[in-house]
Amino acid sequence: MTVSRLFIVQLMSALFLAACAGPSGPTREEAEAARAKVMANADAARIAAEEDGRIVIGLAGPMSGDLQKYGLDMRRGAELAVADLNAAGGLLGRRVVLEVEDDKCGTKEAESAATELIQKGAVFVDGHFCSGSSIEGANIYGAADVLQITPSVTNGLVTDIAAQRKVTTMFRVVGRDDMQGIFAADWIAQTYPGQPVAVVSDNSLYGKSIATKLLARLKEKGIRPVIDGEFTQGQTSYSSLVNALKKAQPSVLYVAAYHDDIGRLAWAMRVAKLPTQLVGPDMLSNPEFWSFSQGRGTGVRYSDQAPAVERPEAADVVARLRAEGAEPGNDAINAYAAIQVFAAAAEATKGTDAKAIGDFLRQNPVRTILGELGWDAKGDLKAPNYIWYVWNEGLAVRQ
Template sequence: MSKKFSLATLAIAATLVVACGEEKKEEAAAESTTTTTEAAAPAASTTQEAAATPAPAPAEGDIVIAVAGPMTGDLAAFGEQLKRGAEKAIADINAKGGVLGRQLKLEIGDDQCDPKQAVQVANDLVKKGVSFVAGHFCSGSSIPASDVYAEEGIVQITPASTNPDFTEVPASKGVKTIFRTCGRDDAQGIFAGPWLAKTYTGKKVAILDDKSAYGQGLANETAKNFEASGGTVAIRDTYTAKEKDFSALISKLKDGAIDAVYVGGYHNDVGLMMRQAREQGFNADFISADAMNTAELWSISGPAGEGLRYSDGASAVNLDSAKAVVEAFRADKYEPEGYTLNSYAAIQAWAEAATKAGSIEGAKVADALRAAPIPTVLGDLSFNEKGDLTKVNYAWYVWNKEGKAVQEPLN
């Protein structure tokens, strides 16, 4: 049974219950009941007494929403960020009365950043009747899962997937229910490429990727913008994700006298790559992107991670809009790093849009998301027709010797 059919059935049943309760009143009252998408309204009455005390609409159950990502596996640190953000957002929203007078209930999907598993997770969440999904994390998972959600008319907002195809392809097919609360690889490439060309003028730069949708997208866009700014890529290579020995690749970089290495990939590989590079006496600068935004990187790299630079959206932890939420996280001994606030904002934006639309129907919520800026912990978010943010402020972060990633001042 589809979600849309279930809601309609509940609405009709609710109308019948109200009508039966009004049988002893004037016959006109039973004939004036009104049904909406979300719930049946009380039956109208021509008497002053009924107008003053209308019959209450029957309460509906919880609204089921979900967060999906790598809750287990090598990238579980990011799944934890998404889950923490989702749980906190739901707790805060429910404490204020929920959405449309109903409480939110969270389902958690674990895809381990595996595309096939992501599709299975998406199908399972549909069967559980979810009205919204915050996720997934990896672009390679979010993209195939989005086909499932789009077919069901379910709004999906990823807090982390940056591959342009996540929104570009659905938009080209007329799909309006796909969004993200993060930037895109092409935008990061525009930010990183020219910086590399300026910083390493006359020096040798290598660009690597892990063959994933995320890694390739970042590396390709950065290389394109690096070359457009006058740079020349000395080595363009790939590696296998979750590799345990990068000796051959490091030897190739050493032999090429590389001064800087840009890596499109995830923190677990980059952390290990840097550690092995330093052990082998290869001291080139390493530069990457937003997937380095987790404290787990340092636990893998150790002191070898010092100096690693990565691009990401400017941190929201110091924004006035995030102050109360950040303080609450820290009071619970949790630092809202990485995509925690992006996940919180995804649910916050959906809830606000549903409230404005007066409905949890996907198409109506999607229209409301695009209609006007939505206030969130990340600030006021505006979405374009493709579902992308209209503005993302990027910044550089650098890991210091204390094992902390420090944001550099914005230009």
């Protein structure tokens, strides 16, 4: 998805800035003193909230800038969830208060937003929207014993990095990108039993992670691809791959890459009159795919998250959000569900301790407007809800 590509840009920028940092930065002692002050402020704010009969939760996302519409969608869902909690008597006998911070989908801004939220006494944060900002926030929330649930980030690195850093308070309510590989492998095995299969990726973090999961799942099912390879992103010619496909004659080709490369490859395959079924990941939801395929993309299949607004469990929330005058997106529904998860776990553990809630969520499913959700050790969904779409004359049609 686009947030995955954005993360790479953010990560490289962060590494560049770190490499260029000079001796004028704070000393270790100064940094530790500043961190201690933030944690002291956070503790004081939590105590004050408890004495006032409040539970403070946070929302962090792009409330301004190019991605503002997604942040505002998250905010609508979160505000409704909080209103519903308070209308039902609050949480743990206390009134829930929502604090909102704008991270502009940047890492530095995310650090500031996360710091502000914990100093306001937040015990849970619904966010962030982008991968880099979620990773930055996880470092701060983990150290401050604050639960974090991202309603939007599908990049596998977010929970992978959190696990490597021994952060146990990071979760998500959407599937991670590479789970599409498992979803696709199961479909391929069922749809093309005993037939030749080909798998290629663009060697990007996005593509490679999906291809790795797909190949592992195919291996489990005893399927060995006739082609298992990689290509360079942004190619203008795919003659080598097309020639290899002509020779191997696979019934299905899975391409773990972005929409532009798959579009150009689809065109090359159609020109070469290859009958091979072309399948790819959710980046094919980008309408620009059709342009890159030069109108030859009919029949190309891709996986994507099922629309949250179509879930029957979400019907009432969707109707109320629509009544406000704007069509809710997935981010509004997911942000609402994230607060449901926190509230259910807080009630079950009889408190707001993030580590206790994290332990509970890794062992127990929670019923939400997204259905029943369960998590693995990393905080990833055990059963992400993917569905198929097929391009047909310029339109992506749900299957």
